Structures are given as structure tokens and as C-alpha cells.
Amino acid sequence: MGIAQSPDLMTAVPxxxxxxxxxxxxxxxxPLTTVDYPGELAAVVFCQGCPWRCRYCHNGHLxxxxxxxxxxxxxxxxxxxxxxxxxxxxxxSGGEPTLQPTLAAAMNEVRALGFKIGLHTSxxxxxxxxxxxxLLDWVGLDIKALPxxxxxxxxxxxxGERAWASLALLLDAGVAFQVRTTPMPGRDGPAExxxxxxxxxxxxxxxxxxxxxxxxxxxxxxxxxxxPGG
Numbered sequence: 001m002g003i004a005q006s007p008d009l010m011t012a013v014p015x016x017x018x019x020x021x022x023x024x025x026x027x028x029x030x031p032l033t034t035v036d037y038p039g040e041l042a043a044v045v046f047c048q049g050c051p052w053r054c055r056y057c058h059n060g061h062l063x064x065x066x067x068x069x070x071x072x073x074x075x076x077x078x079x080x081x082x083x084x085x086x087x088x089x090x091x092x093s094g095g096e097p098t099l100q101p102t103l104a105a106a107m108n109e110v111r112a113l114g115f116k117i118g119l120h121t122s123x124x125x126x127x128x129x130x131x132x133x134x135l136l137d138w139v140g141l142d143i144k145a146l147p148x149x150x151x152x153x154x155x156x157x158x159x160g161e162r163a164w165a166s167l168a169l170l171l172d173a174g175v176a177f178q179v180r181t182t183p184m185p186g187r188d189g190p191a192e193x194x195x196x197x198x199x200x201x202x203x204x205x206x207x208x209x210x211x212x213x214x215x216x217x218x219x220x221x222x223x224x225x226x227x228p229g230g
Contacts, residue, residue: 023073024106025049027062027095031079032087037118037138038178040088044120045076045106047097051124052154054144056184056218062095073106080113089137091118098128107135123166124159130169139170139177145187146196153184171204178207185223 028046030036036044049065050057061067080090090110097103098121107117116137121129123141143163144153150160170177179200183193193210200208 022102024076024100024102025066026071026073026076027067027069029071029076029079031083033091036091036093036120036140037089037116040116040118041086042089042091042118043080043083043087044091044093047092047094047100047103049099050094050096050122051099052096052122052156052159054154054184056153056182056223058218059095065099077109077113080110080115084114087115089116089118091120091140093120096122096124098125098132103128104132104135107132111135121166123163126162126165126169129166133169133173133175136175139175141167141170141177141179143167143179143181143196143200144184145181145192146199149187153187167200167203167205178209179205180209180211182211 024045025048026045027048030044030046033042033044036042046059046062048062048067048070050063053063057063080087092103092107097119111117117135118138118140119132119136120140121142123129123143141163144150145160147160147164150163151157153159167179181193181196197208
């Protein structure tokens with residue numbers, strides 16, 4: 001999922017005024033997409049920061065919680081105001097959007113502009129996702145593997161239990177959602193994917209998409225090395 005930054009949206013973030021509430025930290029913006037919210041024309045707001053370090057991540061610049069190149073939220077809001085009537089939805093992606101406590105406030109501002117709200121999440125924070133459900137029209141949940149296999153992907157113990165707890169929340173919530181799996185090289189064999197598909201189907205997941213892993217800019221460069229046997 002590429003990141004495009006419009007030239008007028010690349011101003012460095014000014015220092016916050018004393019006592020001013022924190023704003024959403026935005027690391028990138030895609031002005032128009034037809035693939036990130038099924039059936040809708042959308043913009044994508046890429047939220048800065050992620051608690052996991054997935055070896056095959058290709059958005060490494062979004063992992064740190066802060067960056068010198070953040071886009072001020074006020075500029076994002078102004079851009080979205082100019083797209084009222086042209087776009088249907090705004091998707092908050094990342095990084096991991098639920099890492100930021102200001103996400104709900106940003107979503108409320110966007111909803112007030114008349115847009116549907118989409119969320120791309122790894123499910124890293126189930127309790128925060130639960131609190132956001134009343135604001136969401138659609139969720140794209142990244143399920144990377146079976147729970148026990150997550151630490152080998154994310155580098156974080158217990159990450160699989162969190163992601164699958166988020167899946168359980170969505171199954172009970174009645175919010176439209178899609179499960180997306182980008183299998184990590186070395187864990188993308190047909191047998192492994194078949195087991196994952198069966199487990200998801202048994203839980204009631206009806207929309208599961210498997211996406212090809214892009215290895216040209218992975219966090220772990222060894223994943224991009226050619227397979228000697230291939």
C-alpha cells in the first residue's frame with residue numbers, strides 16, 4: 001500500500017502551543033484510493049507509530065512513534081474538507097492507528113465532514129479497538145498467522161493473542177470487516193495457509209483475502225534475498 005504525500009501537505013509539524021491538546025500524528029496521506037475501502041472512493045491517513053516490528057514490514061518509516069516529517073492534522077483536515085462530495089470515506093491506516101489516543105477525536109472530526117470511517121489495524125490493542133467500534137463503518141484486520149506463530153513475525157510475545165482477540169471482537173460487533181493476510185516469506189506455504197483459512201472459516205470469517213508480500217523494502221533485508229532453490 002503506497003504512500004503519496006501532496007506537496008502542500010508536507011510541512012513540518014510546528015511545536016504545539018502550551019496546553020494545546022495533542023493531535024493525531026500523521027506520517028503520510030494517500031489522496032485517492034479504490035482498494036483500501038471496498039466499494040468506496042477513499043483517502044488514506046497513515047498514522048505514525050507501531051508497537052510491533054514485523055520482519056516483512058515495508059512501511060518502516062511509520063514504525064517510530066514520532067518523525068520530523070509529520071503532516072499537521074490541521075492540513076489533513078483542510079484537505080478532507082476540500083474533498084467533500086468527491087470522496088466517500090477516509091481510512092485510518094499505519095503504522096498502527098490504535099496506538100494513538102487521539103484517534104477517536106480525529107475520527108469524529110472526519111465523520112462530522114460526512115465521510116464514512118474505515119480502519120486498517122493489526123489488532124494490537126483489542127480494548128482500544130472495542131472503544132472505537134461505534135465510530136467505524138468498516139475494518140480491515142490484519143491476521144498474520146496462527147496465534148502461536150506471531151512472535152516469529154512481530155518479534156513481540158503475546159501479539160498473536162491480541163490480534164485474535166480483536167478478531168473475536170469484530171465477529172461479535174456487527175461492523176463490516178475484512179480479514180487480510182500477508183504471509184511472511186518462509187511461512188507462506190500452501191499447507192500453512194490452508195490451516196489458517198480453515199481456522200478463520202470455523203470462527204465465522206466470510207471475507208478473507210491473502211495478499212502477496214512485497215519484499216523490496218522489508219524491515220528484515222534477508223527476506224528480499226533470492227531463494228537459492230527457486
